[in-house]
Amino acid sequence: MHEELRAALAGLLDGLPPKQAAQAVDRLIANYRGRTPTDAPVLRDRADVAAYAAYRMPATFEAVRAALAAFALRVPDWSPATHIDIGGGTGAATWATAATWEGHHSTVWDWAQPALDLGAELAAGVLPDTDWQRRTLGEGLTLPAGTDLVTVSYVLGELRPEDRRAVVAAAAAANSVVLIEPGTPDGYLRIREARTQLVEAGLRIVAPCPHSDTCPIVPGEDWCHFSARVSRSSLHRQVKGGSLPYEDEKFAYVAATHLDAAPAAARIVRKPQLRKGQVLLELCTADDGLERATVTKRHGDRYRAARDAAWGDDWDRS
Numbered sequence: 613m614h615e616e617l618r619a620a621l622a623g624l625l626d627g628l629p630p631k632q633a634a635q636a637v638d639r640l641i642a643n644y645r646g647r648t649p650t651d652a653p654v655l656r657d658r659a660d661v662a663a664y665a666a667y668r669m670p671a672t673f674e675a676v677r678a679a680l681a682a683f684a685l686r687v688p689d690w691s692p693a694t695h696i697d698i699g700g701g702t703g704a705a706t707w708a709t710a711a712t713w714e715g716h717h718s719t720v721w722d723w724a725q726p727a728l729d730l731g732a733e734l735a736a737g738v739l740p741d742t743d744w745q746r747r748t749l750g751e752g753l754t755l756p757a758g759t760d761l762v763t764v765s766y767v768l769g770e771l772r773p774e775d776r777r778a779v780v781a782a783a784a785a786a787n788s789v790v791l792i793e794p795g796t797p798d799g800y801l802r803i804r805e806a807r808t809q810l811v812e813a814g815l816r817i818v819a820p821c822p823h824s825d826t827c828p829i830v831p832g833e834d835w836c837h838f839s840a841r842v843s844r845s846s847l848h849r850q851v852k853g854g855s856l857p858y859e860d861e862k863f864a865y866v867a868a869t870h871l872d873a874a875p876a877a878a879r880i881v882r883k884p885q886l887r888k889g890q891v892l893l894e895l896c897t898a899d900d901g902l903e904r905a906t907v908t909k910r911h912g913d914r915y916r917a918a919r920d921a922a923w924g925d926d927w928d929r930s
Contacts, residue, residue: 614843617673617707620734624666661726665702665734668766672704672792673711674840675863676765678924679792679819680712683867685926686818690871692716692760692788698779699723699749699767703731703742705792709763710739716760721747750775753782762786768793768802780806784813788869795837795862803864804831815868818875820924821896828901836881836896837864838924876926883923891918895927905929 691713697705700720709718720742722728728744735742747753749771755762762783768776768791783789791806793799804827807817817824820838829836840861875898882894890908897903905927907918921927 614673614711616738617669617704617734620738621666621669624662658726658730661702661724661730664727665730669702669704669707671840671842671859671861672766673708674842675861675865676705676708676763676790676792677711678838678840679790679863679865679867680708680763682819682865682924682926683788683790683869684712686867686875687788687869687871687873690873694756694759695719695761695763696721696755696759696786698747698753698762698764698783699770700763700765701727701731703735703739703744705763705765706731706735706739706742709761716741718742720744721749721753723747723749749779751778753778755782755785759786760788762789763792764789765792766794768806769799776802776806777809780809781813784810784815784868788867788871789815790865790867792863792865795835795839795864797832797835800829800835800837800864801831803836803866807866807868810866810868815870816873816875817866817868818873819867820865820879820881822875822878822898828896835864837862838881839863839883877929878927880921880923880925880927884918884921886919891915891921893918893921893927895929897929 693716695709695716695718697703697718697720699722700706701722701724703720706718706720718739718741720728720731723746725746728746732744751774764779764783771779789810791803793802811817811824827836840863842859842861878895878897880893881896885892890906893905893907895903895905907915909915
């Protein structure tokens with residue numbers, strides 16, 4: 613699905629003056645960082661939407677795909693029949709959902725018609741079982757009965773607090789919910805707040821947390837986030853600058869469900885540190901909160917598993 617998305621994005625900025633694209637990207641960065649809550653769409657016109665898609669869709673796709681993959685590991689025998697992407701814009705999370713499961717119907721809700729129009733254009737012929745519908749994101753938002761999966765990615769930071777709570781409340785009516793925000797301290801706090809709201813609504817947390825209890829991180833001292841590697845196309849480099857063929861997208865997320873599913877015993881919450889003959893793992897655990905585990909060569913198979921482990925992976929503590 614990554615290559616299909618890259619092909620769909622190719623040529624997107626043809627005919628758009630570079631200065632106009634750069635101005636749109638600068639404004640979008642401010643909104644993406646979540647410091648300008650609003651009661652109006654961030655994406656206002658075709659230029660905004662084209663710049664957004666070129667600038668953000670590859671990174672959003674990889675972050676959402678990583679979060680969905682972590683969730684899918686906890687529900688291996690389940691797949692959604694219906695999916696709603698709330699605030700989906702041009703549909704990056706819908707592409708990521710299609711990369712994770714097959715055979716479902718997706719509906720993208722957004723309040724910016726230009727984003728929906730471009731999203732439908734990009735998905736034409738690749739994501740045929742997808743509807744694109746304009747919706748107001750806030751009070752009064754409700755899901756169709758029996759919705760299996762809801763994604764809300766990089767949206768909560770754009771909303772006023774009351775609209776944010778309304779969107780999460782609507783999402784909580786689905787069978788399963790995956791929320792993704794930027795991997796910043798503010799993004800983590802929004803995920804933490806939404807996580808509490810989901811638990812209060814009766815859902816169980818299955819990723820990344822190994823429990824549904826209070827997060828052991830002290831706000832202001834640290835934040836929970838993960839990383840996804842993003843391959844940069846020539847279009848991506850044109851819009852964002854830089855010469856490296858990749859970048860690392862930092863994101864925070866929570867996955868919750870009404871299904872009979874259980875979280876992992878522990879989650880690796882920082883990049884493993886490789887030392888001579890040992891691996892240091894920073895873990896979030898179900899029973900002991902945050903802890904550091906040292907795995908050495910004498911642990912045999914566990915040592916080999918630790919050397920292969922990545923930031924964000926489940927970890928078996930037994």
